[in-house]
Amino acid sequence: MALSLNYWLIICLISLVQIQVSQSIHRDDQPYRTAYHFQPPKNWMNDPNGPMIYKGIYHLFYQYNPKGAVWGNIVWAHSTSKDLINWSPHPIAIYPSIQSDINGCWSGSATILSKGKPAILYTGINPQNQQVQNLAIPKNLSDPYLIEWIKPQSNPMMAPTEQNQINASSFRDPTTAWLGRDGRWRVIVGNKIGRRGRALMFRSKDFVHWTEAKHPLYSLRGTGMWECPDFFPVSTSGEDGVDTSKVGKGLKHVLKASINDGFFDSYAIGTYKYNLGKDVFVPEKGSLRLDSQSKYDHGKFYASKTFFDSSTKRRILWGWINESTDAATDIKKGWSGVQAIPRKIWLDKSGNQLVQWPVKEIEKLRKGQVISSNTELKGGSVLEISGVTASQADVEISFEMSTFKNVEELDPRWSDPQAICSKNGAGKGFGLLVLASKKLEEYTAVYLRVFRAKNRYVVLMCSDQSRSSLHLDYDKTTYGAFVDVNPVKEKLSLRTLIDHSIVESFGGEGKACITARVYPSIAIDGEARLYAFNNGTHNVKISKLAAYSIKDARIS
Numbered sequence: 001m002a003l004s005l006n007y008w009l010i011i012c013l014i015s016l017v018q019i020q021v022s023q024s025i026h027r028d029d030q031p032y033r034t035a036y037h038f039q040p041p042k043n044w045m046n047d048p049n050g051p052m053i054y055k056g057i058y059h060l061f062y063q064y065n066p067k068g069a070v071w072g073n074i075v076w077a078h079s080t081s082k083d084l085i086n087w088s089p090h091p092i093a094i095y096p097s098i099q100s101d102i103n104g105c106w107s108g109s110a111t112i113l114s115k116g117k118p119a120i121l122y123t124g125i126n127p128q129n130q131q132v133q134n135l136a137i138p139k140n141l142s143d144p145y146l147i148e149w150i151k152p153q154s155n156p157m158m159a160p161t162e163q164n165q166i167n168a169s170s171f172r173d174p175t176t177a178w179l180g181r182d183g184r185w186r187v188i189v190g191n192k193i194g195r196r197g198r199a200l201m202f203r204s205k206d207f208v209h210w211t212e213a214k215h216p217l218y219s220l221r222g223t224g225m226w227e228c229p230d231f232f233p234v235s236t237s238g239e240d241g242v243d244t245s246k247v248g249k250g251l252k253h254v255l256k257a258s259i260n261d262g263f264f265d266s267y268a269i270g271t272y273k274y275n276l277g278k279d280v281f282v283p284e285k286g287s288l289r290l291d292s293q294s295k296y297d298h299g300k301f302y303a304s305k306t307f308f309d310s311s312t313k314r315r316i317l318w319g320w321i322n323e324s325t326d327a328a329t330d331i332k333k334g335w336s337g338v339q340a341i342p343r344k345i346w347l348d349k350s351g352n353q354l355v356q357w358p359v360k361e362i363e364k365l366r367k368g369q370v371i372s373s374n375t376e377l378k379g380g381s382v383l384e385i386s387g388v389t390a391s392q393a394d395v396e397i398s399f400e401m402s403t404f405k406n407v408e409e410l411d412p413r414w415s416d417p418q419a420i421c422s423k424n425g426a427g428k429g430f431g432l433l434v435l436a437s438k439k440l441e442e443y444t445a446v447y448l449r450v451f452r453a454k455n456r457y458v459v460l461m462c463s464d465q466s467r468s469s470l471h472l473d474y475d476k477t478t479y480g481a482f483v484d485v486n487p488v489k490e491k492l493s494l495r496t497l498i499d500h501s502i503v504e505s506f507g508g509e510g511k512a513c514i515t516a517r518v519y520p521s522i523a524i525d526g527e528a529r530l531y532a533f534n535n536g537t538h539n540v541k542i543s544k545l546a547a548y549s550i551k552d553a554r555i556s
């Protein structure tokens with residue numbers, strides 16, 4: 001008895017030591033692993049797949065390589081959560097097991113069918129390396145964790161043929177399906193013909209037999225392959241999300257495509273029309289049009305996907321943030337890729353653009369805080385925000401300009417915000433220096449700059465990585481976006497989620513987003529600092545500052 005107790009104690013001691021070792025690995029050897037963004041314990045991750053809520057449990061599947069830190073051997077890994085922040089891992093949900101997915105199980109989406117039954121459509125790679133669309137359904141609907149998935153005999157559901165002439169190398173990523181008034185389901189799949197990106201549409205009465213529609217839902221010349229399309233309604237009044245099948249008054253529709261040439265997620269707002277057997281999406285005149293100005297996020301954010309959270313009436317957006325390092329570095333650290341914090345997404349009051357904001361559940365992880373209001377920030381000054389863990393933080397800051405007399409003129413030739421941010425630096429801008437070293441050898445500057453244009457002001461947001469790391473071979477890209485706010489009437493606000501190697505920023509209360517991946521060499525963990533700065537000649541007022549340390553989320 002005594003012996004076995006001793007034995008048990010020794011085991012406990014060993015496991016304690018192991019826990020400590022693994023934590024110190026996290027901190028010392030893995031300075032770039034994130035603490036509250038979703039990532040698996042190791043290996044490669046890319047697109048978020050099939051997000052949904054089922055029996056009160058949030059599901060996230062993701063493209064995963066079980067064998068290494070580079071892309072390959074792709075399966076659907078699976079985690080679930082009750083709050084979108086803390087996650088529990090489950091066995092691989094969808095892996096090559098039938099002819100039509102034997103060479104890979106690529107991206108796809110979940111649809112909640114009648115009586116609340118989930119179904120997944122995903123792209124399989126068949127023995128001829130053709131891209132086809134398959135169906136998977138839960139084995140046990142009583143299991144809220146949906147651990148096991150089965151694939152009906154009749155797969156694939158949609159495939160390239162002689163008749164349809166679909167390019168078998170450019171046919172992937174089915175969306176969440178929606179139910180038309182005629183009782184038929186509709187789904188779109190990404191495709192291209194020549195350089196024309198297309199959203200091919202298929203219809204089905206039973207979710208098993210699918211017929212291609214004569215016309216794509218939408219297509220656009222010169223955009224190349226569309227990956228991970230997404231199509232959903234948004235309410236024209238308020239921030240609530242609506243079910244994907246909803247049509248009618250008070251709604252507009254959003255079409256998003258992940259533009260493979262350039263790797264950005266771009267959207268258009270418009271109307272979804274269904275008449276005489278034809279479904280079409282008509283973008284609004286003047287709406288953003290799947291170009292580089294209409295990105296969800298002007299930094300790193302790709303292959304995103306939304307789902308309707310019926311429990312809270314929100315539409316929630318997931319997106320993949322890739323590494324900026326090379327494969328050798330990723331293999332050495334043993335992992336690659338993270339998911340952005342899930343964002344609530346809705347139509348702005350203007351009706352012209354979408355707005356995104358981190359889900360409110362993230363606020364549960366806030367602990368130590370620094371709150372102040374009405375602080376003058378002198379021209380040319382830097383102010384340390386101390387009292388929070390600067391490597392793991394959530395910062396909200398709003399500015400008011402004391403005068404508009406000395407505002408910089410906008411050169412009318414400057415139309416590309418990223419180019420302005422890259423060429424001109426901070427100019428008279430003000431904002432935050434995050435993941436900064438004490439002597440400012442390293443920092444990532446996230447800031448706003450106000451310009452005077454003809455009859456109006458233009459607000460620019462930049463996220464500048466040129467000084468993010470003393471490592472010379474790391475990415476030095478500077479990102480930029482215009483923020484549609486009027487600085488005379490509205491707050492000039494920034495929110496930044498900092499997580500070791502992620503700087504995820506929201507300007508104008510979510511009207512412009514920029515996510516950066518940074519790999520500092522000094523500003524790591526306890527060495528990281530956080531500052532507010534004003535590079536202008538006049539004072540600006542910090543009308544509100546709220547900075548919080550963020551606790552580790554339970555993720556693996």
Ligand SMILES: *[C@@H]1O[C@H](CO)[C@@H](O)[C@H](O)[C@H]1NC(C)=O
Nearest residue numbers: 139140141142143144145146
């Ligand atoms: C289905 O799931 C429920 C809930 O987890 C479980 O109690 C039941 O045993 C499962 N049924 C089968 C056949 O596995």
Ligand SMILES: *[C@@H]1O[C@H](CO)[C@@H](O)[C@H](O)[C@H]1NC(C)=O
Nearest residue numbers: 167168169170192193194225
């Ligand atoms: C089909 O798509 C592949 C992959 O993008 C491309 O290389 C090929 O040229 C396309 N084929 C045709 C006939 O357009």
Ligand SMILES: *[C@@H]1O[C@H](CO)[C@@H](O)[C@H](O)[C@H]1NC(C)=O
Nearest residue numbers: 262263302322323324325475
């Ligand atoms: C991933 O990051 C690299 C380096 O920043 C970039 O060149 C590449 O386009 C990215 N890939 C995707 C799919 O976003």
Ligand SMILES: *[C@@H]1O[C@H](CO)[C@@H](O)[C@H](O)[C@H]1NC(C)=O
Nearest residue numbers: 425426427433445464533535
């Ligand atoms: C502020 O402006 C100066 C000179 O114009 C520039 O050298 C500096 O890099 C700017 N600060 C930031 C944070 O970009």
